[in-house]
Amino acid sequence: MKMKKILIVSRSFYPENSPRSHRTTELVKEFARRGHDVTLITLKDEDLHGSFEREFGIQIKDLGKLRFPSIDLKGSTGLSRLVKRGIRRLLLMLFEYPDIELMYRVQRAIKAESGYDLLISIATPYPVHWGVAWAWRTDYPIAQTWVADCGDPYYGLENDSFNKLFYFAWIEKWFCRKVDYITIPYKGGQSAYFEEFHSKIRVIPQGFSFPQRRDTSHNESGLITFAYFGNIKSYLHYAVPFLEKLNTIDRPYKFIVYTRRKELFKKILTREALGKCVLRNYVERDVLLQELSGVDFLVHFPYQNDSQKSLKLVDYNFLQKPILVYKNDTFSDRVFEEFLEYNFENKRDFKDYRKYRIENVCTQFLQLTQESMPLMASVQR
Numbered sequence: 001m002k003m004k005k006i007l008i009v010s011r012s013f014y015p016e017n018s019p020r021s022h023r024t025t026e027l028v029k030e031f032a033r034r035g036h037d038v039t040l041i042t043l044k045d046e047d048l049h050g051s052f053e054r055e056f057g058i059q060i061k062d063l064g065k066l067r068f069p070s071i072d073l074k075g076s077t078g079l080s081r082l083v084k085r086g087i088r089r090l091l092l093m094l095f096e097y098p099d100i101e102l103m104y105r106v107q108r109a110i111k112a113e114s115g116y117d118l119l120i121s122i123a124t125p126y127p128v129h130w131g132v133a134w135a136w137r138t139d140y141p142i143a144q145t146w147v148a149d150c151g152d153p154y155y156g157l158e159n160d161s162f163n164k165l166f167y168f169a170w171i172e173k174w175f176c177r178k179v180d181y182i183t184i185p186y187k188g189g190q191s192a193y194f195e196e197f198h199s200k201i202r203v204i205p206q207g208f209s210f211p212q213r214r215d216t217s218h219n220e221s222g223l224i225t226f227a228y229f230g231n232i233k234s235y236l237h238y239a240v241p242f243l244e245k246l247n248t249i250d251r252p253y254k255f256i257v258y259t260r261r262k263e264l265f266k267k268i269l270t271r272e273a274l275g276k277c278v279l280r281n282y283v284e285r286d287v288l289l290q291e292l293s294g295v296d297f298l299v300h301f302p303y304q305n306d307s308q309k310s311l312k313l314v315d316y317n318f319l320q321k322p323i324l325v326y327k328n329d330t331f332s333d334r335v336f337e338e339f340l341e342y343n344f345e346n347k348r349d350f351k352d353y354r355k356y357r358i359e360n361v362c363t364q365f366l367q368l369t370q371e372s373m374p375l376m377a378s379v380q381r
Helices: 019-033 046-056 078-095 101-110 127-135 167-178 187-192 195-200 233-246 262-268 271-275 285-292 312-319 330-340 358-380
Strands: 005-010 037-042 059-062 116-123 143-150 181-184 201-203 225-229 254-258 277-280 297-300 323-325
Touching: 005 019, 005 101, 005 127, 019 037, 019 046, 019 116, 019 358, 037 101, 046 059, 101 127, 116 127, 116 358, 127 143, 127 167, 143 167, 143 358, 167 195, 181 187, 181 195, 181 358, 195 201, 225 285, 233 262, 262 277, 271 277, 285 312, 297 312, 312 323, 323 330
Parallel strands: 005 037, 005 116, 037 059, 116 143, 143 181, 181 201, 225 254, 225 297, 254 277, 297 323
Antiparallel strands: none
């Protein structure tokens, strides 16, 4: 395949520690490694990203400083905190505030861009896609192929406390009409998108670079140690009962958690249970995988519906550690008791993680440029 000119637009990028940041960073690095001409439009930090540009031979352009302030709840208590939470939720529901600013920033940043073979816009947040749609003109194409890469669904998201208001359906349909392809990480997520656009959906999983796997043997002579990392908010339906279950375990154990929500654990766990837990901040993925190589098993809380899958399962499968799937039912409780006795017979079956290698993921994106060429030719005729 000949070298391509590629434009990637994303709110999140290195060194941010999030799934969308990892998606952007790994794509940029792998496309550049293959010799493609890569331009990234993001929130640029000159001190950090200048060296990144030189190291990987890419160009990073700045979206500009975001001016819409977020409503910070830190330090707020009582009625003040309640009012701030209400205002924050109301502005989010009505206007997608503060991320709506990205729609304007993206449109302004890319409206003069042209001549690319491939444009990949990465959400969340979804105003990144909306900004590209605002700038997209058929008589002045920015790229031959536009791919809107989506993590969680937007209008059809079933995991939020509140449904999107009806007029956001119009916005989603507006951008979906313009885009060539919508990429999602999991085929089950297709049901969360409007049926009229299912023909545009392609499944391309999250891409990862994998270090050399360390020793995965289990030590049955010491303290049983298990771990969980990442977002906990989306899994409270099972995570909260699991933490309450820990309060009843009358035996030694060590539960390691990498989280931004330490207050949740401190609120639910008893003093005794909390003393058996190690609450850590997020760390770089390579460091995380190295530290998790020393645990006995990993804990997984699934989504309640089938439209999403947890990306942490990719690294769980890479580590080849027994996986406890906890669903707050009698079977889960029994299996958890078995795991505490080093009986992993009912562990989750390991899946093949190799399809998530960034080399394979980049190839799938590049193939979309070939897939769209016959369509473009027919339109031009």
